[in-house]
Amino acid sequence: MSGGTVSIPYIRSVVETAASLVPGLTAAAILARAGIGAARLAQGDGALTLAEVDRVWAAAAALTGDPALGIEIGRRTEFASFGLAGQVMATAPDLGAALRAAMRFTPLIGEGSLIGIAHEPGLVLVTHRPQSPDWPLKEMRVDAALAAALVLSRLITGTRLAPAEVRFERAAPRDSGPWAAFFAAPLRFGAGMNALAWTHAQLATPARSADEALHALLLRHAEGVAAARLSASGAVADLRLCLQRLLAAGEAPTIERAAAVLNASSRSLQRALADQGTSFTAERDALRLALARRLLADGGLGVEAVARRLGFAEAAVFVRAFRRWTGETPARWRRVNASGPSAASSGASGPGTGRPA
Structure with missing residues (x-):
């Protein structure tokens, strides 16, 4: 983990989504602009360094010119984008347990950000903080993280859940239409944090693929993988x-x-x-x-x-x-x-x- 990495499946989703937004744009062109060989993304369970990920985001943003690129990347989230951590979340008993697993195993996905849990009366806030205050394209990447968190919550529960509120540190974009349409919830920009706010009842929503035995097995495996990374690095x-x-x-x-x-x-x-x-x-x-x-x-x-x-x-x-x-x-x-x-x-x-x- 030293130096930081992000999983290949997640970066593949970033590149493929960006390429799909512009006619004629290819994943290879985005990677070439980022100075990364296309063969790197063919690795099933490899990773890119945080510096390489920064270059991928910069290339994708420049070649698409879409200020809502982060929303689009989050919209196309799949469990496969999150590897082993996604499997752990998918088999959790309910949404709350799945989100706690996301917080615990985020470094198995990537080490660019921190997921946390905060509480307010009647609400549980799932927060997202970049680990570096000078994260390149921070606003766009936070958009992607929050959008992905909502999509994962809907995939986990098999419902069209909408959070009680979505909060952004960033200032409101010039046209907030894509944000309002996607999140379908009250938006608060300049809020001092990035978070999806859930009610306790929403967090108790059962997961549609809940499997106690498989979840326990995957949980042990994820803990073992994490421990091996800690020891190796x-x-x-x-x-x-x-x-x-x-x-x-x-x-x-x-x-x-x-x-x-x-x-x-x-x-x-x-x-x-x-x-x-x-x-x-x-x-x-x-x-x-x-x-x-x-x-x-x-x-x-x-x-x-x-x-x-x-x-x-x-x-x-x-x-x-x-x-x-x-x-x-x-x-x-x-x-x-x-x-x-x-x-x-x-x-x-x-x-x-x-x-x-």
Whole structure:
């Protein structure tokens, strides 16, 4: 997983959908513009790197010129587009269980984004966050993710479910007609999040292909595949990338959330890290210290804002942690180091393996 990948079946659906929108446009032409050989997409279970996926999206957007390309790609979603994760979702007992499986096994599909669950009175929000704030063509790709999530929900239940609401971080497009027609639900642009809002009753809708025995078998298989990927690619490298993305997305960097993103249990993640001579607390603290020094030296953010960027619930907790790591407060460290350009990168050596902050 290190470096990030996206499954070939999903990218194939992106390319084929884009090609179908313009007469004479071919999948080969899109791949050629992206600098990717057509033979790569013939692999049944391979993957492209995130950089290659960025180029595919850029080529598809440029050659179609369609601002609603993301909606069209999501519209043509099939279970096959999501490989093993799609099979797990299809056999779940109900929509809620299927969506929880989607959150858990998203990295088996691709590592460009994070799926989360949030709650409001009467609603469950299935959220979608790009793992990088500067994701190329972010709005279009979020459109595709939300559209695909709705199509999957309808495939799972065999119904024409419409969410209670669809929320977008993005500003409203010039013509929101394609969005309104597709989602058939109230749309809220500039909402501060990307999410499909479901009622509890909707999440209890039975899955039409529910199969308890097969679901349990597929679930074990998916967990095994995820664990093998974690072991093969190096737990430390994967965790460091995961923690960076969680912080960039504004999520608390807990071991439970990191393990979920990495498709592992907390215990297996700790064991894999121990095999490489480290721990979750040590890795998280080292990253937080390096980022704290960089942000404090830059001088653009106050201590409270730095604490939030590092995933601390309160500034006081950050101050205690920073003092434990360095022996001084963030304010004092900033006064001494902010004037030197090297201070922002002085966190090469991490803190000790102290208590979790």
